Amino acid sequence: MKIMRNIFTLIFVMLFSISSVFAYDLVLPREKDTIVNSDYIFFVGKAKKYEIITINDARIYIAPNGAFAHSVKLKIGENRILVKSDYNSKIYKFYRNRPIKNKDCELVELKPAIYKVLNDNTPLRSTPIDFGMNRIAHLFKDTNLLINGKKGDFYRVYLSKNKIGWISAESVYKTINKEISPQFTDMNTVNFKNGSVHTLKYTDKLPYVIEDDSNEIIFRVFNPFIKDEQVHSINIKKPDKYSYKTELNGGEYKFKVSKFDIYDKSDFENLTVYIDAGHGGAENGAIGCLGDKEKDINLKIAMCLKKILSDIGINTVMTRECDATVPLEDRVKSAQDNNAKIFVSIHLNSIPDIKMNIHKNRGTSVYYYNPNSKELAEDVLKEVTKTLNTRNDGLKTASFAVIRPTDYIGILVETAYMTNPLDSMIYKSKDFAQKTATGIANGILEFIGCEKCSK
Numbered sequence: 001m002k003i004m005r006n007i008f009t010l011i012f013v014m015l016f017s018i019s020s021v022f023a024y025d026l027v028l029p030r031e032k033d034t035i036v037n038s039d040y041i042f043f044v045g046k047a048k049k050y051e052i053i054t055i056n057d058a059r060i061y062i063a064p065n066g067a068f069a070h071s072v073k074l075k076i077g078e079n080r081i082l083v084k085s086d087y088n089s090k091i092y093k094f095y096r097n098r099p100i101k102n103k104d105c106e107l108v109e110l111k112p113a114i115y116k117v118l119n120d121n122t123p124l125r126s127t128p129i130d131f132g133m134n135r136i137a138h139l140f141k142d143t144n145l146l147i148n149g150k151k152g153d154f155y156r157v158y159l160s161k162n163k164i165g166w167i168s169a170e171s172v173y174k175t176i177n178k179e180i181s182p183q184f185t186d187m188n189t190v191n192f193k194n195g196s197v198h199t200l201k202y203t204d205k206l207p208y209v210i211e212d213d214s215n216e217i218i219f220r221v222f223n224p225f226i227k228d229e230q231v232h233s234i235n236i237k238k239p240d241k242y243s244y245k246t247e248l249n250g251g252e253y254k255f256k257v258s259k260f261d262i263y264d265k266s267d268f269e270n271l272t273v274y275i276d277a278g279h280g281g282a283e284n285g286a287i288g289c290l291g292d293k294e295k296d297i298n299l300k301i302a303m304c305l306k307k308i309l310s311d312i313g314i315n316t317v318m319t320r321e322c323d324a325t326v327p328l329e330d331r332v333k334s335a336q337d338n339n340a341k342i343f344v345s346i347h348l349n350s351i352p353d354i355k356m357n358i359h360k361n362r363g364t365s366v367y368y369y370n371p372n373s374k375e376l377a378e379d380v381l382k383e384v385t386k387t388l389n390t391r392n393d394g395l396k397t398a399s400f401a402v403i404r405p406t407d408y409i410g411i412l413v414e415t416a417y418m419t420n421p422l423d424s425m426i427y428k429s430k431d432f433a434q435k436t437a438t439g440i441a442n443g444i445l446e447f448i449g450c451e452k453c454s455k
């Protein structure tokens with residue numbers, strides 16, 4: 001009896017160890033049986049040594065560290081996907097709904113009426129959609145607007161006979177005023193060593209836009225409320241490197257342009273770099289094939305970058321130095337309160353944009369939003385791909401909240417793809433954080449014209 005029990009135990013232990021040797025772990029998909037609204041479903045995970053995995057009969061590439069990723073196109077309705085390894089096979093069921101057609105919203109002409117903006121920092125857009133790079137200004141609370149049309153959830157804002165904008169309907173309210181007549185009272189420019197301040201004064205709050213796409217930054221204030229509407233423009237020749245800030249007090253606009261001086265080492269005490277380790281705390285960010293959390297790797301890179309920059313005398317401010325949840329607006333505010341001149345947000349990427357092939361997108365990309373940040377983005381992309389030896393995934397623009405402010409030069413670095421098996425070999429390597437940080441630091445030094453400052 002005892003022998004029998006021992007044999008059973010032995011068989012059980014053997015079976016258990018075999019199944020754990022040949023068992024893959026999936027990071028994605030998170031659920032086995034679910035409704036999805038996208039064209040593709042991703043299988044991302046880690047295999048055991050020598051494990052062979054097929055997904056719907058396609059043999060899956062497994063990187064030497066076990067990482068794998070695969071995408072399957074879904075048809076409308078039920079999809080059954082068979083994931084098979086040597087000792088394990090499972091059916092995953094996904095139901096794909098018919099895509100919902102975007103309602104084509106008709107433009108409705110409205111009787112012109114006066115509205116006011118509810119909150120500071122309300123985007124005024126060039127098109128009636130809440131997506132992408134279409135912001136033409138961030139309006140202040142109580143700005144008076146003349147609204148004369150509606151499309152979907154957006155109101156059309158009449159600025160002048162040559163210019164309109166769009167604003168989310170829920171960010172404004174209709175006033176009881178039938179008429180207002182704000183008056184222009186004064187305008188002046190003061191130049192100082194590191195920039196200039198331009199003032200435009202009115203008796204009430206009027207809308208403005210900023211154009212920053214040529215050799216000049218153009219700041220325009222519109223008064224559509226008076227007979228023979230008025231537009232005041234200030235054209236400022238762009239400094240080589242610059243940032244800017246708009247303030248509104250009463251009806252007085254102040255538009256401040258700051259030159260970003262080329263620093264030599266003695267100027268470093270005036271240079272604050274804000275280092276933003278992406279995600280943290282309750283927000284993991286992306287999860288890699290091997291189960292790693294993006295937030296942890298971001299923090300390692302950020303800590304290395306802090307050390308490199310501090311060692312050469314540059315001030316740094318960190319979003320977090322531990323695993324903490326920090327809201328996006330707090331990150332921006334902290335950078336602004338600390339007078340940061342450069343903002344670097346550190347991330348790792350996940351699912352590729354080109355969903356056809358999960359292996360296609362890999363490597364490093366750098367994002368910027370405002371034209372003043374493009375040069376830093378280019379320098380950092382060049383240097384990080386050099387130190388990490390990653391594929392250059394390109395310079396990109398996107399409307400990320402942390403890089404939208406204009407009062408610092410802001411970039412967001414996506415160092416590698418966590419869901420790419422080949423990239424996972426790179427981000428799992430021992431000196432990944434140090435090399436990434438070195439690349440970012442070199443890019444910053446190149447941008448400020450001080451490549452030899454680290455020596």
Ligand SMILES: [Zn+2]
Pocket residue numbers: 278279285286294347348349
């Ligand atoms: Zn991220």
